[in-house]
Structure formats: C-alpha cells, structure tokens
Amino acid sequence: MDQWAVKQDGNNKQSLTRKPSKQHIREEWVGRIFTTLCILFLIVTIVAMVYFVASRGLSTFFKNGVSIGDLLTGLKWAPEGEPALFGALPFIFGSFSTSLLAALIAAPLGCCAAIFMTQIMPGAGRRYMQPVIELLAGIPSVVYGFVGLSVIVPMLRNIFPGQGIGIAAGSLVLSVMILPTITTIATDALASLPSGLKEGSFALGATRWQTIYRIVIPTTLPALLTGVVLGMSRAFGEALAVQMVIGNAPHIPRSLFESASTLTSVITLSMGNTITGSAHNNALWSLALILLMMTFVFVFIVRFLERRNKR
Amino acid sequence: MSAKTVNRIATAVIVLVAAFIVLLLAGLLGYIIVRGFGHISWDFLTSAPETIKAGGGIGPQLFNSLFLLVLTMIITVPLGLGAGIYMSQYAKPGRLTDSIRLVVEVLSSFPSIVVGLFGLLVFVNLLGFGFSLFSGALALTVFNLPLMVRITEQALAGVPREQKEASLALGLSRWKTITSVMLPIAVPAIVTGTILASGRVFGEAAALLFTAGMSSPRLDFTDWNPFSPFSPLNPFRPAETLAVHIWKVNSEGLAPDAAEIAAGASAVLIIMVLLFNFTARWFGRALYRKFTATK
Numbered sequence: 001m002d003q004w005a006v007k008q009d010g011n012n013k014q015s016l017t018r019k020p021s022k023q024h025i026r027e028e029w030v031g032r033i034f035t036t037l038c039i040l041f042l043i044v045t046i047v048a049m050v051y052f053v054a055s056r057g058l059s060t061f062f063k064n065g066v067s068i069g070d071l072l073t074g075l076k077w078a079p080e081g082e083p084a085l086f087g088a089l090p091f092i093f094g095s096f097s098t099s100l101l102a103a104l105i106a107a108p109l110g111c112c113a114a115i116f117m118t119q120i121m122p123g124a125g126r127r128y129m130q131p132v133i134e135l136l137a138g139i140p141s142v143v144y145g146f147v148g149l150s151v152i153v154p155m156l157r158n159i160f161p162g163q164g165i166g167i168a169a170g171s172l173v174l175s176v177m178i179l180p181t182i183t184t185i186a187t188d189a190l191a192s193l194p195s196g197l198k199e200g201s202f203a204l205g206a207t208r209w210q211t212i213y214r215i216v217i218p219t220t221l222p223a224l225l226t227g228v229v230l231g232m233s234r235a236f237g238e239a240l241a242v243q244m245v246i247g248n249a250p251h252i253p254r255s256l257f258e259s260a261s262t263l264t265s266v267i268t269l270s271m272g273n274t275i276t277g278s279a280h281n282n283a284l285w286s287l288a289l290i291l292l293m294m295t296f297v298f299v300f301i302v303r304f305l306e307r308r309n310k311r
Numbered sequence: 312m313s314a315k316t317v318n319r320i321a322t323a324v325i326v327l328v329a330a331f332i333v334l335l336l337a338g339l340l341g342y343i344i345v346r347g348f349g350h351i352s353w354d355f356l357t358s359a360p361e362t363i364k365a366g367g368g369i370g371p372q373l374f375n376s377l378f379l380l381v382l383t384m385i386i387t388v389p390l391g392l393g394a395g396i397y398m399s400q401y402a403k404p405g406r407l408t409d410s411i412r413l414v415v416e417v418l419s420s421f422p423s424i425v426v427g428l429f430g431l432l433v434f435v436n437l438l439g440f441g442f443s444l445f446s447g448a449l450a451l452t453v454f455n456l457p458l459m460v461r462i463t464e465q466a467l468a469g470v471p472r473e474q475k476e477a478s479l480a481l482g483l484s485r486w487k488t489i490t491s492v493m494l495p496i497a498v499p500a501i502v503t504g505t506i507l508a509s510g511r512v513f514g515e516a517a518a519l520l521f522t523a524g525m526s527s528p529r530l531d532f533t534d535w536n537p538f539s540p541f542s543p544l545n546p547f548r549p550a551e552t553l554a555v556h557i558w559k560v561n562s563e564g565l566a567p568d569a570a571e572i573a574a575g576a577s578a579v580l581i582i583m584v585l586l587f588n589f590t591a592r593w594f595g596r597a598l599y600r601k602f603t604a605t606k
Binding site: 020023027030034037038043045048056108115125129132135142151207236240272288291295 | 314315317318321322324325326328329331332333335336339340342343346389390391392393394396397398400401411413414415416417418420421422423424425426428429431432433436453456457460482483484485486487489490507510511513514515516517520521525554555557558561562570573574577580581584585587588
C-alpha cells in the first residue's frame with residue numbers, strides 16, 4: 001500500500017493518488033536530461049557555426065582593412081596581386097544569376113509535375129512519379145556535375161558560341177537538382193487543397209484547366225512560391241556540381257555561355273591553397289559569411305510565405 | 312478558342328512535361344550506368360587509385376565511404392532520436408519551441424560547403440582531429456542531424472494517441488512510454504527515413520573536402536589494429552570518399568583514363584544510392600508488416 005497515498009486537499013476532500021515510484025522518477029529524469037542534451041547540442045552547433053564563420057569572415061574588414069563596400073561591389077578579385085583586390089561582385093552575380101535561372105527553369109516543370117500527380121492522374125501519376133522525383137533527389141551532386149560536364153557542356157558547345165561552360169550550363173544542372181524540392185512541396189500543397197473548392201468550380205461548369213488555372217494555382221500560390229524559394233536556396237548553396245561546369249573565371253561574363261564563378265565555386269577551389277589567417281583566406285571566409293547570411297534570408301522568406309499560406 | 316480546346320491543350324502540355332521528367336531520370340540513370348558499367352570490374356572495385364598512370368581503382372574510396380557512413384550514423388542516430396523525441400514529446404508549444412524549430416530549419420538549409428568550412432575550423436584545427444574520418448563524420452553529423460530530428464518527429468507524430476494514453480494510464484513513466492510503446496511503433500518510419508538519409512550522406516562531398524580530406528593513405532587491409540596509421544579501421548586517418556574522388560578526378564585528374572574512372576565511380580555511386588533507396592522501401596515495408604501484423 002505504500003505506493004498509494006491518501007491526499008487531503010483544502011476542502012477536506014480525500015482523493016487516492018499514486019505516488020510515483022523511485023524508478024518512475026528516475027526514468028522521467030533520464031528521458032528529460034538525455035533529450036534536452038540532444039537539443040542543446042543542436043543549438044550549440046548552430047551558435048558555434050555562426051560565431052566561427054562570422055569571426056573569420058569579419059576579420060577581413062577589421063584586421064585586413066578591406067571595406068565592406070569594396071568587397072560587395074568591387075569588380076576585380078586579385079587576392080595575390082599588388083595591391084590585393086577583393087571585389088566579390090562577380091561571384092555574387094554568378095551565384096544569384098545561376099540560382100535564379102535554375103529556379104526559373106525548374107519552377108514551371110515542378111509545378112506541372114505536381115499538377116499531373118494531384119489533378120490529372122492522382123492514382124497512377126503519384127505511384128509512378130513520386131519514386132522518380134525521390135530518385136532525382138537522391139542522385140549525389142557530384143554525379144550531376146559529372147553528367148553536366150560530359151553531356152550538357154558538349155551539347156551547349158555545339159549549339160552556342162563559346163566553350164559551353166558558364167552560367168547556362170550551371171543553371172541547367174542546378175535546375176534538375178532542385179526540381180525534386182519544388183515538385184515535392186508543390187505536390188503537398190496541391191494535395192492538401194480542400195476538395196470542395198474544386199467541386200464547386202466543376203459544378204459551375206468550369207473545365208479542369210480553368211479550375212486549375214483560376215482556383216487551384218491562386219489558392220496554393222504562397223506554398224508554390226515556398227517551394228521555389230527553397231529550391232533557389234539549395235541552388236545558391238550548391239558547390240561541387242556548379243564548380244565543375246561553370247568555368248570559374250573571376251569576372252562578370254558577357255554572355256550565358258562564358259566562363260563565370262559563384263561564391264561556392266571560389267571557396268571550393270581556393271580554400272585549400274591559402275594559408276590560414278592570410279588576407280586571401282579571410283576574404284574566402286567573408287564569402288562563406290555571405291552564403292551564411294543568404295541562408296538566413298532564404299529561411300526568412302520561406303517563413304514569411306508560410307505565414308501567408310496559413311491565413 | 313473554346314474552353315474545352317484550351318483544357319485539352321493544357322492537359323497535353325502537363326502530361327508531356329511529366330513524361331519529360333520521367334524520361335529525364337531514365338536518361339540520367341541510363342547514361343550513368345551504361346557509360347560506367349563497362350569500366351566496373353572486380354579489380355576496379357578493389358584496387359587503389361593511380362595518380363598519373365591509367366588503370367587505377369576505387370577500392371579505398373569505396374571502403375572509406377562505407378566506413379564514414381557507419382561512423383556518422385553511430386553519432387547521428389542517438390542524437391537525432393533524442394532531439395526528435397524532445398521536439399515531439401517534451402517541448403511545450405511556445406516561443407522557446409518555435410525558436411528551436413527555427414534552429415533546426417536553419418541548420419538543415421545551411422549549404423554543405425559552409426558546414427565543411429565550419430568542420431575545417433573547429434574539428435580539424437581547433438579540436439585537433441586533423442583531416443580524418445572522425446572530423447568528416449562530425450561534419451556529416453551537423454549536416455545530417457536536422458534530417459534525423461525531422462524523421463523522428465514525424466514518425467512519433469504518426470503513433471496513435473490512444474497507444475500513448477493507454478500506457479500513461481497504466482502508470483508507466485513518460486520516458487518508458489516513449490521508449491517501450493511509442494518508439495517500436497515508429498520504428499518502420501524511422502528506419503526507412505534513416506536509410507534514405509544514409510543515401511544522402513553517402514553521396515555528400517562538399518562538406519567532406521575540408522574535413523575528411525582529399526587523400527587516402529596506402530591502406531593495409533591485413534592490419535586491423537584501429538590505432539595503426541595504415542589500418543583501414545583507424546578513424547583518425549585522412550580518408551577520401553567515393554564522391555570526393557569523383558569530384559577530384561573530374562576537376563584535377565591527371566590519369567589518362569580520368570574520364571573513364573569518373574564514369575565508373577559515378578556508376579558505382581549511383582548503384583549504391585539506388586540500393587539504399589530500394590532497401591529503405593523494402594525494409595520499411597517488411598518492418599511495418601511485422602509490427603502491425605497486416606498482410
């Protein structure tokens with residue numbers, strides 16, 4: 001009977017409650033402490049990441065005396081030159097243009113795939129398209145880079161003037177890589193649409209396309225945009241596949257088929273060849289800091305869109 | 312044009328695009344496998360790479376990839392499970408939980424190269440692990456953890472409420488309820504998700520360039536002492552993985568047959584990823600059947 005205690009509250013009412021056993025309390029604490037430690041680990045990781053990248057990335061400005069404006073708007077990247085120039089605008093331009101173009105190519109394709117899976121052939125479409133999309137997502141980025149290098153680049157070289165490497169090749173490779181992200185999110189959004197909306201539209205005599213175009217797409221637009229932004233964010237941070245096909249020249253290209261660079265490709269290529277603590281090395285960390293900042297911007301946009309979506 | 316014609320044209324376009332995507336995947340997989348398959352042989356899979364001569368293999372790289380995957384999973388799975396359980400069972404809705412959720416979201420969207428650089432700074436230099444499998448595994452943990460958390464959270468959310476309430480009503484502690492009642496039900500979903508995540512880790516390269524390194528020592532596969540520098544089991548040796556090898560061969564390969572090696576290695580990588588995918592599906596379904604007794 002020692003497990004049970006008769007409790008008497010203020011109103012002289014008696015109730016029988018079970019006193020938790022020692023084992024019970026111990027288990028409760030084990031669970032609480034273990035899971036809290038895991039979460040703390042996550043939080044410490046992200047704080048450490050921002051701290052370390054920022055401390056290195058900011059020393060370009062504080063220790064090496066490069067001004068933020070020069071780094072963001074300078075056109076010439078000559079870290080070994082006399083005087084050393086750290087203009088990162090060509091890389092920022094390269095990153096933005098490749099990821100924007102990739103999103104522009106992948107967004108309509110992804111939305112069409114999602115419409116096909118949810119509106120046109122819901123049963124069979126999902127059964128066959130879903131695995132295809134998942135497999136596309138599972139292909140490693142270096143393999144995309146390899147295919148880009150051995151298929152897309154020669155193809156572009158034959159059709160257009162130039163070497164075939166450049167922003168066009170980079171964004172084509174990236175568009176296939178981000179297609180699964182966009183499709184998955186678009187599919188989820190379209191599938192969760194209340195069926196009453198569609199039925200109402202059909203009942204009024206609208207065709208399927210009218211329903212999709214006038215009802216389904218406008219209602220799910222914020223979610224569709226979320227997918228596109230997430231895809232862009234992935235494209236922005238992708239390093240190796242882009243580095244393999246973009247050519248890596250440190251200037252703003254005059255055409256889509258001319259060698260260019262992105263933030264990630266410069267970091268990938270140069271980080272191993274610089275000495276820790278040198279101005280060149282610190283400048284590369286600044287580029288990493290820009291990447292980090294952009295991640296926050298993308299997450300912020302996604303959050304904003306999601307809030308719009310809930311309303 | 313009548314609405315019906317427009318409808319027909321739009322439907323045709325959408326179906327064509329869907330077909331194009333399927334063909335794209337088929338073409339991609341077909342190209343990689345057909346192009347590389349001729350180069351795959353037992354010798355290619357087991358011998359060490361050559362830097363200048365032709366005829367190198369990918370033996371150590373393949374082993375490194377698998378070993379790194381195991382190491383990463385040993386670190387990630389308990390941490391991810393713990394954090395996922397916290398998020399789904401202990402976290403109370405409120406500002407704190409919202410910000411933790413944001414942390415997980417941000418962590419999962421960090422570019423892998425930034426994770427690699429962080430690893431270079433903290434694991435390789437600051438903590439002194441050097442370019443090693445262990446540094447690589449830690450970097451991949453950072454990369455993989457948010458994924459694990461999400462998998463666990465979703466799997467636990469799928470457990471029927473009644474199961475949990477029944478267990479609590481019987482007087483079991485919350486932790487006991489989670490570990491003995493809820494986790495077994497969630498296991499099929501967790502296992503499927505974990506294997507799919509492994510596939511991603513297996514193909515990851517950018518985060519490893521600066522942590523696990525771009526070289527592999529001459530491994531002595533008869534030396535199983537984990538403290539010897541040439542032992543394959545030593546977690547503190549540099550290790551180039553298969554994905555990193557493909558990147559290196561493509562961008563700075565000197566061997567005359569670099570393109571063939573890249574093709575062969577890509578085919579091996581793709582086949583491994585496909586294997587992970589199919590295993591995940593099959594295993595998840597088998598576990599689900601076993602635990603729920605559905606036919």
